[in-house]
Amino acid sequence: MLDHEEDSASESDSDFDASELTDKELQEAFKQGNLKPGLNLVLDEKRKLPNDVNGLKQSLKDLKKDLPWVERLDMTTAPVPDPAVQNGAEAQGADVDAEDDFKREMCFYRQAQAAVLLALPRLNKLKIYTKRPEDYFAEMAKTDQHMQKVRKKLQAKQISMEKSEKAKQLRALRKYGKKVQVEVLQKRQKEKSHMMNQVKKYQKGLSDKLDFLEGDKSQQKSGGVNPKAKKGANAKRRYKDQKFGFGGKKKGSKMNTKESFNDVSGFRARVAHGKGPHRPGKKGGKNANKRPGKRVRQKIKNKGR
Numbered sequence: 001m002l003d004h005e006e007d008s009a010s011e012s013d014s015d016f017d018a019s020e021l022t023d024k025e026l027q028e029a030f031k032q033g034n035l036k037p038g039l040n041l042v043l044d045e046k047r048k049l050p051n052d053v054n055g056l057k058q059s060l061k062d063l064k065k066d067l068p069w070v071e072r073l074d075m076t077t078a079p080v081p082d083p084a085v086q087n088g089a090e091a092q093g094a095d096v097d098a099e100d101d102f103k104r105e106m107c108f109y110r111q112a113q114a115a116v117l118l119a120l121p122r123l124n125k126l127k128i129y130t131k132r133p134e135d136y137f138a139e140m141a142k143t144d145q146h147m148q149k150v151r152k153k154l155q156a157k158q159i160s161m162e163k164s165e166k167a168k169q170l171r172a173l174r175k176y177g178k179k180v181q182v183e184v185l186q187k188r189q190k191e192k193s194h195m196m197n198q199v200k201k202y203q204k205g206l207s208d209k210l211d212f213l214e215g216d217k218s219q220q221k222s223g224g225v226n227p228k229a230k231k232g233a234n235a236k237r238r239y240k241d242q243k244f245g246f247g248g249k250k251k252g253s254k255m256n257t258k259e260s261f262n263d264v265s266g267f268r269a270r271v272a273h274g275k276g277p278h279r280p281g282k283k284g285g286k287n288a289n290k291r292p293g294k295r296v297r298q299k300i301k302n303k304g305r
Contacts, residue, residue, distance in 0.1 A: 075119055079110035
């Protein structure tokens with residue numbers, strides 16, 4: 001009976017898994033003594049060295065193959081001496097500061113130069129061409145179909161950019177044209193308003209000049225000043241002044257004066273009293289050309305019927 005209970009207890013302990021329990025269950029198992037040490041195992045193995053020289057040499061020996069230099073093209077050389085440094089200490093790379101990016105890269109550059117200076121003669125000696133011939137065509141990494149697609153895409157992008165640029169230019173031209181059109185319309189409206197004002201002044205008698213009908217030609221010839229204004233009135237104005245007069249007193253201009261009363265040189269008695277020369281078919285006298293009255297005309301009309 002006891003053996004059976006011990007076997008069941010050992011089976012329950014073997015089935016116990018701490019990773020599947022919660023914190024509360026773990027605490028209960030710790031009180032009961034079911035948790036045993038051994039979760040963190042201490043290993044007594046020797047630590048491997050990070051710089052295994054013997055292992056590296058063995059790996060290099062395994063990788064190394066006995067191939068000619070043409071197949072390997074490896075060069076081990078010191079950098080080219082720096083012309084700015086007198087001694088050759090820096091040429092060996094002894095004084096190069098590894099933390100200085102510029103000096104480090106220059107050291108690599110001079111070392112590559114030295115490798116080229118040593119490798120080119122060897123390649124020429126082995127009759128290996130180092131320059132690409134003029135008729136050399138390298139195989140493209142992309143197919144012709146792919147490059148055609150790229151070319152078409154670039155062309156479409158360029159065309160769209162040209163169209164966009166043309167559209168911008170057209171919009172700018174439209175804006176400029178609209179601006180010029182507005183300025184022209186404003187100028188015409190201003191000229192029209194000015195001409196209407198001059199016409200009103202002329203109609204009211206405030207001005208006797210008609211130069212505004214000729215436009216801006218007279219002003220452009222004399223730099224904004226009408227040359228006719230300096231000479232005086234135009235021919236039309238002078239003719240009207242000669243025919244009708246040019247201002248002055250109008251009221252009482254026909255009134256008789258002492259000089260006109262005494263001057264009888266232009267008096268004609270026949271003209272004054274209507275006694276002109278006798279003409280056939282006409283009655284002389286004052287009322288020779290007087291029209292008959294309405295009743296007389298009616299009687300003459302009735303007689304003719």
